[in-house]
Amino acid sequence: MLLALGAIGVLLVTQFNIGAAQVARNRATDESLQKAAEALVAYAAGRDFSASTPKPGSLPCPDLNDDGVAEGSCGSGTGSTQQQNRLGRLPWKTLGLADLRDANGDRLWYVVSSQFKTATAAAILLNPTTGLGTITLRNSAGTVIHDGTSSNAYLGDAGGAVALVISPGAVMTRQGSMVQQDRTCSGGSCSPAGDSTGTCTSSPASLTAKCNPLNYLDIALGEDNADFVDNNTTRTGNGNGFIQGPVLVSGTLAVNDRIVAITQDRMMGAVQRRIAGEALSCLRLYAGLNRQRYPWPAPVCRQTPTNANFWSDHNSVSFGRVPDTDFDTTAGSSMALTWGTGALECNLASSTWWNDWKLHVFYAVADAYKPAATGNGGPCTTASSCLQVQDKEGNITASGKQVAVIVAGRPLNTTTPAQVRGGDNDGYASNYLEISNKSLEGLINSAPPCGTLTPAPVSTACSPLSSCNKVTSSTRQTGFNDVVVYYP
Amino acid sequence: MNQRSTRHLIRHAGFSLLEIAIVMIIVAILLTTIGVPLSAQVEAKRTEETRRMLEEAKEALLGFAMANGRFPCPAFANATSNSAGRESFCVAASGACAGSETQVVQTHGNCSNFYSGFLPAATLGLSSLDSEGFLVDAWNNQSNRVRYAVFGGTVGAGTFPFTSSANPTAMQLATISVLGATGTDYLQICNSGTGVTATTCGGAANTLTTKAPIVVYSLGPNAAEGATGTDESKNTDGNIVFVSHTPTAGSSNEFDDIFTWIPISTIIKKMLDAGKLP
Secondary structure (H helix, E strand, O other): OHHHHHHHHHHHHHHHHHHHHHHHHHHHHHHHHHHHHHHHHHHHHOOOOOOOOOOOOOEOOOEOOOOOOOOOOOOOOOOOOOHHHHEEEOOHHHHOOOOOEOOOOOEOEEEEOOOOEOOOOOOOOOOOOOOOEOEOEEOOOOOEEEEOOOOOHHHHHHEEEOEEEEEOOOOOEOOOOOOEOOOOOOOOOEEOOOOOOOEEOOOOHHHOHHHOHHHOOOEEOOEEOOOOOOOOOOOHHHHOOEEOOOEEEOOEEEEOOEEEEEOHHHHHHHHHHHHHHHHHHHHHHHHHHOOOOOOOOEOHHHOOOOOOOOOOOOOOEOEEEOOOOOOHHHHOOOOOOOOOOOOOOOOOOOOHHHHHHHHHEEEEEOHHHOOOOOOOOOOOOOOOOOEEEEOOOOOEEEEEEOEEEEEOOOOOOOOOOOOOOOHHHHHOHHHOOOHHHHHHHHOEOOOOOOOOOOOOOOOOOOOOHHHOOEEEOOOOEOOEOOEEEEEO | OHHHHHHHHHHHHOOOHHHHHHHHHHHHHHHHHOOOOHHHHHHHHHHHHHHHHHHHHHHHHHHHHHHHOOOOOOEEEOOOOEEEEEEOEOOOOOOOOOOOOEOOOOOOOOEOOOOOEEOOHHHHOOOOOOOOOOOEOOOOOHHHEOEEEEOOOEEOOEEOOOOOOOOOOHHHHHOHHHHOOOOOOOEEEEOOOOOOOOOOOOOHHHEEEEEEOEEEEEOOOOHHHOOOOHHHHOOOOOOOEEEOOOOEOOOOOOEOOEEEEEOHHHHHHHHHHOOOOO
């Protein structure tokens, strides 16, 4: 009797421990996956883009030979070649991370979209409108949750993923295979020789069992995680993606890969912040050299195919896109023609990355700090003389701002009307910005020279000025994805 | 007769010595096979607790940097004096200053102990500090004060880029382009102390990362014994080279330091979010 009770007790305790241990292991794995995803976004947002490539937002290639370092290249610009080189291990050394592992003790795997990989061709625009993820991910029921076949920017997070981080889970027998996954040096060689913690020296690295995704990633419901397609021009084949574990097929665990996706919104939110900072840095540099006055912007309505001077600044317009140098009309106020040089960084040259982003970057100059032939900019005396900051509900949260930079996110169809971009559409701020930010167009003294836009662009100044000098700064949410920075 | 049989029944209602012995043996077997020794459990708990402390310390450091545009200098402590858990600078804008440290914030950012200091827990406003203002790990000895080092070299046009509070900050002067460039190295974190120099890990294979300007670490359970081997000695010798790996036992090269760092990409991202970069 006593023995039976004891045995039942032991069984209960061990069962409970197995359950609790599994929960703890999943949590540890998920923590590693999140750390990796966070590091990838930070790395992409902080890219050094002094050279023409990489661009802000571009991710490293995977590590194929398990030395922790990203490979230098991973396929063509369109993503039509070297698919297998965009699926490898997380390049933890390149990211500056610790030797990150899942609860099973394996290093994490990593998939990068052809659109976001390092050294993406200049022809591929990496901005929120066209920089769409290409990787398809299904949930454990087989339903597509990130659709890489679609080039519809309205999808946002439901569109293709920018990158995936995968925990391969414990060794198992893949569906359709007779043998267990083999994570040793067999089939190729490792350095140090025979050391399964070493790097793979075979060429390609996947000839060595421990560097072959088949020995880590699983297959179920017709979706093989060891293989995928992510062409960014012809997207029809991109349905071949990944499936999140755990997947049970007739009661047997078929996929134990745990996957975290980096979505377009998450990546672009971070990169928009970077771009906004870069633009503000240039504006502050310029004001510091020019009596604390900022250059006239390029009117938004100039962005139409029939207009010749897309990127010229224009006097009397206090809101618009960042103009190209030389600032001809600004210079009419005895101010400099170019950004100038100084301690603060200004990177807005005609580089590849800036050309990608130009249409998405706007700024507003406060009335007291606009160009003038004499005197210093400021101070703010009335509600009209400087910019005000409001939250999404319209409550004023700050005022007295000299300049604000607003970087548009992907087009939204949750606004009324839906935002449409390209051609004449680019001539309206409402196709890029939301809430009060699109009304900043009223910050004019006289109608900008805009050619023939239908409907006609804003041509009269709002009155009083304080009714449209409000910048909306809020967290990313339904119907709002502008990123705003301002000074001071 | 009746009385005798009752006494007989009572005698059978208890456990025999044999039964109790069997139960005891089973319990003993259970404890030794499925259970882990109590002392090991305590150590594991302390390790976990220390890891959590280090993570919180990193969060506090990033919070400080987001608010101030720079990281604090390490606190200093030796056998005779200490900075009371506050950051410690040199008055001079360059060079070392052992013996004349100051707790007055110096704009130039020249720390007195870039690579041999402690977490400035008092400056960071952390709680549960020891009597002198330092954060102590779960082993709770004075020798277990949480350590902290910050890169004190020059990056681009920024001198002491992570600790200077000039305007614009040295981090801004350094520029994101140079801070994040492939060729820009910070502290050297190595997989082993063998083959390292005072400035490098001695080869890519032994290098974990060169992209970490900030390290936060604990000397682990054996802190009181001092650095016991080649690997641990690299974490207390006051240069930019550090060693981090999983714990190893052994009399000659025992390693139990708990080592964490903050990569430059995380720092750039946080400074961008806070508007302290570019």
